[in-house]
Amino acid sequence: QVQLEESGGGLVQVGGSLRLSCATSESILRFNNMGWYRQAPGKEREAVALIDVENRTSYHDSVKGRFIITTGLNSVALQMVKLKPEDTAVYYCNTWPAMDDSWGPGTQVTVSS
Numbered sequence: 001q002v003q004l005e006e007s008g009g010g011l012v013q014v015g016g017s018l019r020l021s022c023a024t025s026e027s028i029l030r031f032n033n034m035g036w037y038r039q040a041p042g043k044e045r046e047a048v049a050l051i052d053v054e055n056r057t058s059y060h061d062s063v064k065g066r067f068i069i070t071t072g073l074n075s076v077a078l079q080m081v082k083l084k085p086e087d088t089a090v091y092y093c094n095t096w097p098a099m100d101d102s103w104g105p106g107t108q109v110t111v112s113s
Contacts, residue, residue: 002095036093052096
């Protein structure tokens with residue numbers, strides 16, 4: 001189990017921006033690939049952005065060009081721009097692959113049209 005705490009969600013209009021942050025520990029970032037995941041109502045959780053220990057990134061096709069994942073001091077961030085209503089979901093961070101016992105409460109992102 002790892003400690004992860006998401007923050008930064010909120011209500012934003014279509015086309016707006018948000019920056020999510022996930023607080024963790026340096027040791028977690030040093031030895032684990034990390035990811036941002038989201039779960040929309042009635043849908044399964046999906047990975048939207050991944051970053052490995054060498055800072056290589058990959059993105060879900062639906063967010064390419066709009067989301068950027070980065071790591072910082074004891075944190076993982078997700079910069080989101082040009083938000084769409086379909087981005088509405090609870091966003092979580094976790095290792096990649098995800099550790100089942102480490103899901104936090106997530107942070108709600110709501111994009112209004």
